[in-house]
Amino acid sequence: MVWHLFGVLILGVCLGGAAFFLRKLTRNRLPKWLIPASAAMGMLGYLAYYDYDWYGFKLSQLPAGTVVVEEGREKSLFKPWSYIHPAVNSFVVVDGKYTTRLQDSERLVEYFEYAFRKDPVERLESRSYVLNCESRERVAFDGRQGRLLGAVEKVSEGDAIFKDACR
Template sequence: MIWHLIAAVFAGLGAAGVGLILWLASGKQLPRWIIPACGGLGMLGYQIYNEYTWLENKQQQLPESAEIVSVEKGQMFFRPWTFAFPMTTAFTIVDLDNLSVSQGDDGRLVEFMLYRFEKEYVDQVSHQAYLVNCATREMLPLEGESRTPRTEQMRLVEVTSPLYQAICTET
């Protein structure tokens, strides 16, 4: 977080320098407020760039075996540009190297961890263990260290969903 603040300050200083050069190049004909206005636009531009590249930056930090299975985009009233271009606010991944595959009576059973990353003031990461029956497409959360199935929260996974494709079609 501190590095983003430092980067925003330097982006503002650089843009203010461009404003100063423009002011001097115009023979001081431009209004003096062009310098702080350019500085503010530089900091705002850096912040917008940082927000829209958040997903790519996080992706680079993940292991090669991590596959993104869902991405959520949203708008925010205090960021009016997001109404035209929604920004990524959260994404979910599954680590394909840590799948626990077994054969059950109904078919292939896959136990896995689902990780959810949320973009907030400080990025939030949550995880939940799940069990999927690939033949019946039933998915249910597993609770605690004992991995107790929570059958009341069972749901069906679509065959076309990226999650099902990632864990049930991989070996």
């Protein structure tokens, strides 16, 4: 977060300085407002670049075999470009490492889901789940204490986690 703030400030100073240099080269024929406008455009340009590049950068850091289950896109008043084409602000992945067990002639699959969120401070949340492939139901659980954390959810056959875990 601090490095991105540093990058925004550096880019603002560089483009504002370039506009100042152009103004002096033309012997002050260019308007004065060009300097702060160039600095602001540089800062907003970097923020837009980071906003759209975050998702691809995070995916490149994940290990092979990772499956993206869900993507979240949000519009924001402070990001005017998000009204034209919102960037991915959050996504949920499964690492592809499943533990399969048979219990009462039903196949149960245990797996971990990781939720990445890009707020002002990036967050990572992980949860463990048990998926019943026959009844297409899943429930979150605490593996250390062996207790359920939520209600049972239905999973459709077209869901990415069902396709990947119950093949």
